[in-house]
Amino acid sequence: MASVSVAQAAERLGVSVPRIHQRIADGSLSAERIGAQWVVDERSLLRIQERSKAGRPLSARSAWAVIALAENDRDRLRPSGPAASARARLQLDRLLDPAVAPPAKEEVVSDLAVSLRSVFRNRAQRRLFRGAPADLDDLRADERWKMIVDLGASGIASAGVEGYLGEADVDAVLKDYLLVEADRDANVVLHVISDGQYPFPESRLRLAADLAEHRGPREGARAAELLHELALEWNAAER
Incomplete structure (x- = not known):
């Protein structure tokens, strides 16, 4: 994705240029130095813009309750209690109502994607890593995954590995496959969930x-x- 200048980033966020430099320093904005100037990664900037506009995300428990309701999984929804079930139904209605009409326009598609990211942001901690390409097949077949995300089933080709992993297994998996934190060149996506959470x-x-x-x-x-x-x-x- 493209990069923008610090001044452009400040204008889009409605903050001062020094505030952008602070965000770069604390790591909340991804940027790189080109010569004497910093340029801000637009993907990182869009995340901050989106979070300032989007509503409050659901808690992990509430997010999974909405997913359970959408799956009509009453057994996993029942322990949450009737009040939580009613809230899940309300949230699911709010999420699906704008999607009843076919999403033909780019603006509609974008709005639906923003809603999904906002509502379900806390269902898992999404972490990006880089692993050796030769290790990816073994990583994909590792039995510690709670579930592998099959993007290919949706018609989206992906050479990387993506899946849900319980908190207790994360450190061992990172160590066993020598995974390192990454961003633009990530080929491994971990969705870290609480131990015992059904994905x-x-x-x-x-x-x-x-x-x-x-x-x-x-x-x-x-x-x-x-x-x-x-x-x-x-x-x-x-x-």
Whole structure:
């Protein structure tokens, strides 16, 4: 993705240039120095802009309750209690209502992707790493994964590895495969969840959230399509 100047970043966020330099220094904005000037990664800038506009994300427990409801998994939803179930239904209705119409326009697709990222941000801690390409097949087959994300099933080609991993297994997996923190060249995406959390492997809603977090046009479009499919099915079931 493109980069922007510090002055442009300050204008877009509505803050001062020194504030942008502070964000670069504390790591909340990704940037690199080119000659005597800093340039800000636009993807990092968009994340901050989006979070300032988006509503408050759900807690991890509430996010998974919405996914359980979308899967009609009453057994996993029941322990949350009737009040939590009612809140999950309200949140799911709010998420799916704008997706009832086919997402034909780019602006609609973008808005749906933003909603997915906002609502489900806390379902897991998303961490990006770089691993040796020769190790990726072994990493993908590792039994410690709670669930591997199959982007290929959605028609999105991916040479990397993406999946859900319990907190207790993270350090060992990082060590065993010598994974290093990365950003632009990441080929491993870890969604770190609480130990014991069921990741709903067949959930299209969870997959839509995974796709939306990639922030690419194809991934966003497919996420919007999945949300549209779910909206139609949800409405039909409610009649």
